[in-house]
Amino acid sequence: MSEQLPSRNQAVEFLKQSGCPKNVIRHCRVVAELAKEIAQECQKKGLTVNVDLVEIGALMHDVGRSRTHTVNHAVMGAEIARSFGLPEPVLSIIKRHVGGGITSSEARRLGWPRGVYVPQTLEEKIVCYSDKLIEGSQRVPFEKTLKSFSNDMPMPAVRRIQKLHDEMIRLIGDSQCLP
Numbered sequence: 104m105s106e107q108l109p110s111r112n113q114a115v116e117f118l119k120q121s122g123c124p125k126n127v128i129r130h131c132r133v134v135a136e137l138a139k140e141i142a143q144e145c146q147k148k149g150l151t152v153n154v155d156l157v158e159i160g161a162l163m164h165d166v167g168r169s170r171t172h173t174v175n176h177a178v179m180g181a182e183i184a185r186s187f188g189l190p191e192p193v194l195s196i197i198k199r200h201v202g203g204g205i206t207s208s209e210a211r212r213l214g215w216p217r218g219v220y221v222p223q224t225l226e227e228k229i230v231c232y233s234d235k236l237i238e239g240s241q242r243v244p245f246e247k248t249l250k251s252f253s254n255d256m257p258m259p260a261v262r263r264i265q266k267l268h269d270e271m272i273r274l275i276g277d278s279q280c281l282p
Contacts (some may be wrong), residue, residue: 108193114159115132117163123169127168130237131163133237133241135162137233138230138233139154141233141278141280142154142157145225145274159193160197161230161233163184167182167197169183174202174205176201177197177200178215181194184197199219200227200234201220202264203231204222204231204263206221228267228270235264236248242282
């Protein structure tokens with residue numbers, strides 16, 4: 104399997120080849136734009152982050168939506184990305200972007216393969232967080248996301264999203280790139 108990241112254009116082609124609808128591709132592009140801005144902000148603060156990995160991971164994060172719009176799109180997306188020969192760090196971003204992450208007990212209940220589904224690396228956290236700040240193809244304030252998740256998800260999941268937000272704010276402050 105290649106460890107080289109595809110170009111931005113190649114990543115978009117993978118989305119098209121997998122059958123992602125245009126609105127999903129548009130969403131992925133907007134998430135990638137925000138994620139790249141956050142990654143660059145992290146770099147300005149002296150943090151080590153692979154901006155290219157963030158951008159490509161964000162572009163590919165919803166490739167599984169070509170098959171399903173359920174939470175299972177994360178696992179399916181990683182399988183699709185693997186079939187395109189994408190490197191493991193991109194697969195991990197795809198698997199770990201749902202909500203604020205999926206715990207091992209939640210993954211077992213979903214019937215997912217054993218694995219870690221909570222973002223671990225800075226790159227995974229940036230993509231996961233950026234995805235929460237994009238509704239369709241529009242940037243939304245974190246407060247709106249939190250309210251929406253609070254209505255739809257169990258409290259432990261909401262707390263993970265809040266924790267991710269708090270960590271990002273600690274890292275980059277109240278940056279201009281945040282909605």
